[in-house]
Amino acid sequence: MAVVTGAGRGIGRAVARRLSAAGFRVGLTARNRADLAATADACAGPTLVVPADITDPAGVAEVFGAVEDRWGRVDVLVANAGAGMSAKVQETSDEDWQRMLDLNLTAPFRCMRQVVPGMVERGVGRIVVVASVAAKVGEPYVAAYTASKHGVLGLVRSAAAELARAGVTVSAVCPGYVDTPMTAETIANIADRTGRSRDEARAVLERKQPTGRLVTVDEVADAVWFCVNNPSVTGQGVDVDGGAVQS
Ligand SMILES: NC(=O)c1ccc[n+]([C@@H]2O[C@H](COP(=O)([O-])OP(=O)(O)OC[C@H]3O[C@@H](n4cnc5c(N)ncnc54)[C@H](OP(=O)(O)O)[C@@H]3O)[C@@H](O)[C@H]2O)c1
Structure with missing residues (x-):
């Protein structure tokens, strides 16, 4: 059984479909129930929709309580829920900083802490965090997001080292700019701030990948599935970025 956070749209929906097609029962969580229902419809096999705010510790407990009541222990956790924000360092508020850390770093940690005991007990488990190329390099105007993603890759690397002998793998997937609603929002922000058209703003993000596309x-x-499927892949940050970051 697998749990995917942020399963309502974008990358999370694609991961849920991928795991479902591979035969996993999939617990789907995000805040918006209608989005999750649409993801459930797109999955080939059994799913359980559990709406929750993953930044709330009670929400995390509720999600894992519900899926474990229904199906038993979690075999695969994909901690994908996340969001970005853009601001100069000196204009990043305490609230924005905390929001990035709560969602992109602390929530994956709490989800991981929830599933690790059962995985260790059974001697097998897979944890994949959807991080970002921002886990590897720093770019201007995204300090809080970048700090949260660097932090989550550190969490992944340490947990992988700790759990390797227990049969539990922990890796991250580090995408460049992906064609999702989150990127559509980034394109809209760039257009608003720079006066460029949406197409021009999209082209700016396409050029960030050497492949020239999102x-x-x-x-x-597919990269998440690679981490799930291969027991010798652990502690990695797998770049899926058209060659932007060569590490
Ligand atoms: N798009 C990119 O270019 C890109 C690049 C690198 C890394 N990433 C990372 O990939 C992950 C997914 O990104 P995406 O582009 O697919 O984003 P997206 O389209 O905005 O989807 C984000 C998902 O996370 C959920 N979510 C957000 N806040 C939540 C909260 N507090 N509690 C529970 N669920 C929450 C959203 O649902 P609700 O709003 O309904 O809660 C939604 O289902 C993120 O971690 C992101 O940082 C994305």
């Missing part, structure tokens, strides 16, 4: 959600889902 990454697809299925390409990210």
Whole structure:
């Protein structure tokens, strides 16, 4: 059984579909119930929709309580829910900083802490965090997001080292700009701030990948599946970025 956070749209929906097609029962969580229902419809096999705010510790407990009551222990966790924001360092508020850390770093940690005991007990488990190329390099105007994603890759690397002998793998997938609603929002922000058209703003983000295009959600889902499927892949940050970051 698998749990995918942020499963309502974008990368999370593609990952849920990928795991469902591979035969997993999939617990789907995000805040918007209608989005999750649409993801459930797109999945081939059994799903359980559990709406929750993953930044709330009670929400995390509720999600894992519900899926474990229904199906038993979690075999695969994909901690994908996340969001970005853009501001100069000196204009990043305490609230924005905390929001990035709560969602992109602390929530994956709490989800991981929830599933690790059962995985260790059974001697097998897979944890994949959807991080970002921002886990590897720093770009201007995204300090809080970048700090949260660097942090989550550190969490992944340490947990992988700790759990390797227990049969539990922990890796991250690090996408460049992916064609999702989150990127559509980034394109709209660039257009608003710079006076460029949406197409011009999109082209700016396409050029960030040496391949000259946005990454697809299925390409990210394939990389998640690679981490799930291969027991010797652990502690990695797998770049899915058209060659932007060569590490
Ligand atoms: N798009 C990119 O170019 C890109 C690049 C690199 C990394 N990433 C990472 O990939 C992940 C997915 O991105 P995406 O582009 O697919 O984003 P997206 O289209 O905005 O989807 C984000 C998902 O996370 C959920 N979510 C957001 N806040 C939540 C909260 N507090 N509690 C529970 N669920 C929450 C959203 O649902 P609700 O709003 O209904 O809660 C939604 O289902 C993120 O971690 C992001 O940082 C994305």
